[in-house]
Amino acid sequence: MPNVRTPLRAAAALFVLAGALFGVWASRVPAVTAKLELTPNELGVVLLLLALGATLAFAVAGRASDIFGPPRVARALGVAAALALILVGMAPNIASLGLSLFLFGATVGGLDVAMNSWATEVEQRRGRPVMSSLHAMYSVGTGLGAATGYLAASADLVVSAHFAIAAVLFAAICLWMAIVDWTFDRPKTARRGPIYVLPKRGLAIVAVVAFCASIGEGGMADWSAIFLVAVAQVGDADAALGFTVFSIAMVVARLLGDRFVARVGAIAAGRLSGIAATIGVLIAVVFGSFGAALVGFALMGMGYALIMPLAFSRAASDGTMARGAAIASVATLGYGAFMLGPPLIGFIADATSIRLAFGLLAAFAVLIVIFAKALGSPKVPQDQ
Numbered sequence: 001m002p003n004v005r006t007p008l009r010a011a012a013a014l015f016v017l018a019g020a021l022f023g024v025w026a027s028r029v030p031a032v033t034a035k036l037e038l039t040p041n042e043l044g045v046v047l048l049l050l051a052l053g054a055t056l057a058f059a060v061a062g063r064a065s066d067i068f069g070p071p072r073v074a075r076a077l078g079v080a081a082a083l084a085l086i087l088v089g090m091a092p093n094i095a096s097l098g099l100s101l102f103l104f105g106a107t108v109g110g111l112d113v114a115m116n117s118w119a120t121e122v123e124q125r126r127g128r129p130v131m132s133s134l135h136a137m138y139s140v141g142t143g144l145g146a147a148t149g150y151l152a153a154s155a156d157l158v159v160s161a162h163f164a165i166a167a168v169l170f171a172a173i174c175l176w177m178a179i180v181d182w183t184f185d186r187p188k189t190a191r192r193g194p195i196y197v198l199p200k201r202g203l204a205i206v207a208v209v210a211f212c213a214s215i216g217e218g219g220m221a222d223w224s225a226i227f228l229v230a231v232a233q234v235g236d237a238d239a240a241l242g243f244t245v246f247s248i249a250m251v252v253a254r255l256l257g258d259r260f261v262a263r264v265g266a267i268a269a270g271r272l273s274g275i276a277a278t279i280g281v282l283i284a285v286v287f288g289s290f291g292a293a294l295v296g297f298a299l300m301g302m303g304y305a306l307i308m309p310l311a312f313s314r315a316a317s318d319g320t321m322a323r324g325a326a327i328a329s330v331a332t333l334g335y336g337a338f339m340l341g342p343p344l345i346g347f348i349a350d351a352t353s354i355r356l357a358f359g360l361l362a363a364f365a366v367l368i369v370i371f372a373k374a375l376g377s378p379k380v381p382q383d384q
Helices: 007-027 029-036 040-068 070-090 094-126 131-154 159-177 202-232 236-264 266-287 290-305 307-316 323-351 354-375
Strands: none
Touching (some): 007 029, 007 094, 007 159, 029 094, 040 070, 040 094, 040 323, 070 094, 070 159, 094 307, 094 323, 131 236, 202 236, 202 290, 202 323, 202 354, 236 266, 236 290, 236 307, 266 354, 290 307, 290 354, 307 323, 307 354, 323 354
């Protein structure tokens, strides 16, 4: 009987796990807020601690992956992230919630870097693109995690029990799938230099491209519904369809993305993605109707879908830094933009209008088109 646990499926399982754990948490934020009677400001503080934990963990996980191997680090962080989620569910007050969310952010953020580092190794050994499909698995996991939140809330299951059951279930299945034999080639630069470093040379441009895509993703996550209510003048139920359409388009594009990248190349795929995102933003902003906005959001989802997978693949082949460190440096700027996008749009919307603030995403999408050449293979030799 053939072994169902291949390296590709093992990496995919880790992407599902990371997405599922985050989806479980996101699905019960209102319940946690109500349980601890958090004010909006208090919720903002604990969410900031989650983001801070992830940001600080990126570089550490990258260095650990370069020293001990991405599979080992990813599996260990998968266990730690599941335990951290259980602690989040058990938190009796805001102080313990903040600490547990910091740990959850750090473990999930570290898992993100380690699993992407392993995914790039799998991709390079297979000799064809797989990153886009693997990132689609993260979105699938998020959906599965969110679905458990719906079921738990429908069954009046308390948050602590829900988080414990979901964490154990997802971790047991996904980590079992992630146990495979893998020969790790430690980079020569694994133990050199400081842990926290900025991307160098061409990799810095790759990080800029990732930044531009992530700022759009973050903006869509928090402001798409508000845009539809304010501009298209729809109700809350219809407004929720905006991010749904965006997310579905992104998953579909990522599932098809590997073949697309293999056919046209990373640079052309990046440019076409930036063009799609630009057109999508302009359609939504210029026309402003509900139907036009949904079309625009779908194009934005398709446009942003491939950028982070392409950026991580390019980072892994960079010769100026070890693989884990390179991915961590891109992740820091890329995911930092995901967190920066919503408040930036809010600040500009408050000063001008939501329509104009949303329209500025087109400028960032244009930068993706301009700098897409950086997503191609580096000219420097690899230093493995």
